[in-house]
Amino acid sequence: MPSSQTKREVHANDAAIRNHARQATCFATLPGRQPGQVRDVALTADTSQQPERRRSLLRWLPAHRMFMRVFLVFGSLLLAMTALYGMLIVPLQQDSLLKVMYSQADIVSRSIIQACSEAMITDDFGFIVEHNLQVLQNNRNIRSVLITPKRGTIIRIAPEGWAMQDSAPQAEPDKTLENTTYGIVSNADGTTHYRYSTPIRFSGLSWGSIEINFTTSEYDANTREMYKQLLFISILVVLAILPVGYFFALWLIRPIADISQAASRVAQGDLDAHVDIARQDEIGQLSRSFNQMVDALQESRTRVRFYNQELEQKVAERTHELDELNRTLDQRVRDEISKRKEQETLLIHQSRLAAMGEMIGAIAHQWRQPLNALSLVMQNIRMQHRSGRLTEQSMARMQEKSEQLVQRMSSTIDDFRDFFKPDKHAVTFNLAQVIRSSAGIMDGVFNNHCIALSIDCDDDIEVFGIPGEFSQVILNLLSNAKDAVQDTHQRSPRIQVHASRDSDRVRICVDDNGGGIAPEVMDRIYEPYFTTKNDGKGSGIGLYMSKMIVENNMHGRLEASNTDEGTRFTIELDTPGRNSETASEQVA
Ligand SMILES: Nc1ncnc2c1ncn2[C@@H]1O[C@H](COP(=O)(O)OP(=O)(O)OP(=O)(O)O)[C@@H](O)[C@H]1O
Numbered sequence: 110m111p112s113s114q115t116k117r118e119v120h121a122n123d124a125a126i127r128n129h130a131r132q133a134t135c136f137a138t139l140p141g142r143q144p145g146q147v148r149d150v151a152l153t154a155d156t157s158q159q160p161e162r163r164r165s166l167l168r169w170l171p172a173h174r175m176f177m178r179v180f181l182v183f184g185s186l187l188l189a190m191t192a193l194y195g196m197l198i199v200p201l202q203q204d205s206l207l208k209v210m211y212s213q214a215d216i217v218s219r220s221i222i223q224a225c226s227e228a229m230i231t232d233d234f235g236f237i238v239e240h241n242l243q244v245l246q247n248n249r250n251i252r253s254v255l256i257t258p259k260r261g262t263i264i265r266i267a268p269e270g271w272a273m274q275d276s277a278p279q280a281e282p283d284k285t286l287e288n289t290t291y292g293i294v295s296n297a298d299g300t301t302h303y304r305y306s307t308p309i310r311f312s313g314l315s316w317g318s319i320e321i322n323f324t325t326s327e328y329d330a331n332t333r334e335m336y337k338q339l340l341f342i343s344i345l346v347v348l349a350i351l352p353v354g355y356f357f358a359l360w361l362i363r364p365i366a367d368i369s370q371a372a373s374r375v376a377q378g379d380l381d382a383h384v385d386i387a388r389q390d391e392i393g394q395l396s397r398s399f400n401q402m403v404d405a406l407q408e409s410r411t412r413v414r415f416y417n418q419e420l421e422q423k424v425a426e427r428t429h430e431l432d433e434l435n436r437t438l439d440q441r442v443r444d445e446i447s448k449r450k451e452q453e454t455l456l457i458h459q460s461r462l463a464a465m466g467e468m469i470g471a472i473a474h475q476w477r478q479p480l481n482a483l484s485l486v487m488q489n490i491r492m493q494h495r496s497g498r499l500t501e502q503s504m505a506r507m508q509e510k511s512e513q514l515v516q517r518m519s520s521t522i523d524d525f526r527d528f529f530k531p532d533k534h535a536v537t538f539n540l541a542q543v544i545r546s547s548a549g550i551m552d553g554v555f556n557n558h559c560i561a562l563s564i565d566c567d568d569d570i571e572v573f574g575i576p577g578e579f580s581q582v583i584l585n586l587l588s589n590a591k592d593a594v595q596d597t598h599q600r601s602p603r604i605q606v607h608a609s610r611d612s613d614r615v616r617i618c619v620d621d622n623g624g625g626i627a628p629e630v631m632d633r634i635y636e637p638y639f640t641t642k643n644d645g646k647g648s649g650i651g652l653y654m655s656k657m658i659v660e661n662n663m664h665g666r667l668e669a670s671n672t673d674e675g676t677r678f679t680i681e682l683d684t685p686g687r688n689s690e691t692a693s694e695q696v697a
């Protein structure tokens with residue numbers, strides 16, 4: 110459940126976002142706007158979040174790992190320093206205590222030696238004992254005094270009594286006769302005492318040694334006291350660490366945490382997040398840089414929004430244009446297709462008209478001879494009638510000849526009518542027949558211009574298509590070949606048609622010796638209305654139509670190439686078994 114505090118933050122964020130939207134609009138309408146404007150708005154929004162920063166200090170407790178680390182490091186450091194202090198100071202104190210005991214032992218030993226020197230030389234044991242008992246009485250911390258001569262009787266004086274014993278001869282020289290020794294020694298019962306031993310010399314000669322044993326109770330008490338003080342200081346330090354360490358860590362970490370929190374808000378898209386740290390150190394500098402960075406981000410976001418809006422607007426405009434285009438596209442495509450169809454129909458029509466013109470010329474040519482002959486027959490009839498030589502017999506002969514001529518002319522018309530029949534159904538037809546009937550139409554023209562035409566085609570080759578259309582192709586190729594040999598004034602003009610078949614292809618070549626096609630126009634000969642023939646002799650649609658018929662309707666190929674003497678047009682078609690079904694569908 111979001112707290113009321115969080116809700117307030119959310120509302121503040123919403124308000125800030127609305128603010129941005131307004132800024133974006135301002136930016137769009139006022140190009141000369143200064144960057145400072147954004148900063149002003151941001152700072153206003155920031156002040157509304159001040160109470161959040163003053164939240165309970167408890168929020169710095171363990172959840173903040175960095176805070177805890179600083180706090181722990183600081184505390185550990187202080188504790189370590191206290192421990193170090195203890196480790197250094199206690200031995201020093203103990204050392205000075207030992208020094209005090211040493212100087213006390215030194216003074217006491219000197220005073221005993223000085224006081225008892227005569228008695229020691231004269232072996233006055235009574236005086237020695239009495240004097241030392243007095244010393245022991247005055248110094249309660251002396252446990253015993255041991256006077257050991259080099260030779261003679263050892264005297265041991267303690268508060269509880271004294272004793273004497275003869276010194277045993279020693280194998281090795283006693284070191285206590287040479288040097289002063291001191292230090293704490295352990296007793297058999299686990300207690301300790303301080304032992305001081307020094308040599309006794311008279312006039313430079315070693316007499317013996319004196320050993321004084323002190324109790325260490327005072328030393329132990331002092332040591333215990335020192336440890337108590339150390340403990341006390343440690344507790345004080347620990348107690349001081351808690352508030353001092355807390356405030357130190359707080360002072361160090363809080364601005365960093367503020368910056369981190371603001372950075373998180375910025376990362377979540379809230380560019381109103383600013384930090385308000387009025388410090389002159391590096392952290393203050395960091396907070397100012399952070400605020401500047403957020404301002405820069407806010408400004409670039411405003412710019413990006415502005416550009417986005419502009420982009421969206423442009424996209425919407427383009428989309429609208431595209432929609433409009435799409436709406437009319439169908440219609441346009443339909444219009445274009447129907448235009449194309451009209452054009453094609455027109456072309457086909459033109460092509461048929463051209464072919465018809467060609468054939469009317471051919472018919473006229475075919476008829477010229479029989480008409481001449483018919484005219485001669487009629488002249489003969491007239492002349493014989495005038496001269497009175499017209500007999501029944503000659504009249505019958507000339508009538509028969511006239512009928513033959515008329516029959517021939519009529520059959521020529523039938524040939525051409527068949528040729529123009531609108532047989533739009535693809536069928537399997539005999540290639541040689543169609544080639545020959547097409548060439549037959551041109552016969553008269555070829556004879557007239559002494560053009561030698563040879564047809565070499567097996568009678569059993571069959572192809573699949575519309576025979577009328579295919580005749581038109583052959584007629585176009587023959588007509589072009591005729592024009593070529595005529596235009597180049599060949600001495601022995603020649604046209605050859607050769608058809609062959611291999612396993613699945615039929616190949617028809619139409620060769621002429623008309624000099625060939627100029628290379629620069631070779632790529633253009635199939636373009637509609639392209640012609641090199643002047644004075645309206647050519648319309649430029651013969652090859653275009655032929656290619657359409659061969660490649661679109663019959664699924665073959667029509668190609669032109671130059672030979673040594675002229676041009677070769679090659680038609681390649683599939684044999685009927687291979688594609689008759691497909692072709693039939695397409696033609697239908
Ligand atoms: N056998 C050929 N030899 C030389 N040039 C040729 C031959 N066949 C075609 N061409 C060239 O190709 C051009 C285009 O021929 P196409 O049959 O399409 O048109 P055309 O013959 O000029 O006119 P038409 O529409 O009357 O046939 C011709 O003008 C001619 O330049």
Ligand SMILES: [Mg+2]
Pocket residue numbers: 585588589647651652
């Ligand atoms: Mg032509």
